[in-house]
Amino acid sequence: MDIQYTVNKPISAEQFIGLLKETTLGGRRPIDNLERIQGMLDHADLIVTAWAGEKLVGIARSVTDFNFCCYLSDLAVSETVQASGIGKELIRRTFLELKEGCTLYLVAAPQAVNYYPKIGMTRHDSAWTLNDVAALK
Numbered sequence: 001m002d003i004q005y006t007v008n009k010p011i012s013a014e015q016f017i018g019l020l021k022e023t024t025l026g027g028r029r030p031i032d033n034l035e036r037i038q039g040m041l042d043h044a045d046l047i048v049t050a051w052a053g054e055k056l057v058g059i060a061r062s063v064t065d066f067n068f069c070c071y072l073s074d075l076a077v078s079e080t081v082q083a084s085g086i087g088k089e090l091i092r093r094t095f096l097e098l099k100e101g102c103t104l105y106l107v108a109a110p111q112a113v114n115y116y117p118k119i120g121m122t123r124h125d126s127a128w129t130l131n132d133v134a135a136l137k
Contacts, residue, residue: 003058003086004051005093011049013038015056022078024111029074046070048093050077050086057081060090067099072106088119 013034020026030036040061041047050058058077064070072094077087095104107127108116117123130136 001052001081001084003081003084003089005089006049006051007093007097008047009049011041011047011056011059013041016041016059019056019059019076019078022080023076024079025074025076025109028109040074044073046094046097048090048097050090052081058086058090060094062094062104064098064102066097067102070094070098070102070104072104075106075112087115091119091121 016037017026017031017034020029020031043063044061045064045066046060046062048060048062049056057080059074060072061074062070062072072091075087075090077090091104098104105124105127106116106121
């Protein structure tokens, strides 16, 4: 399979949604809200994509300062091409865009928890979330 990788190539919200629908990540992303998906693309700092011809088959979407930390918020590979090394290559290419000493972070989808240690990533147990400012005490 011939896969081409790009960095910060513009993609449409529709292309992103189409890919998400081909992954388990689609169930945890607002794929029915085109404006929100577009905002996710517009405000990402780094987007690495994988293409099979004209078809988007993988994405690593990150928010980063490029120097200290990079949060890889979406790693999605179409189920039609999973287990072919595309996810690992998307992570590798994302990391290569960062300055030396920058740390890459991601939160694993439940189905992918066992994938990341297999490719050499280290588990981090002290992440926290906030979805409602009223929850702050």
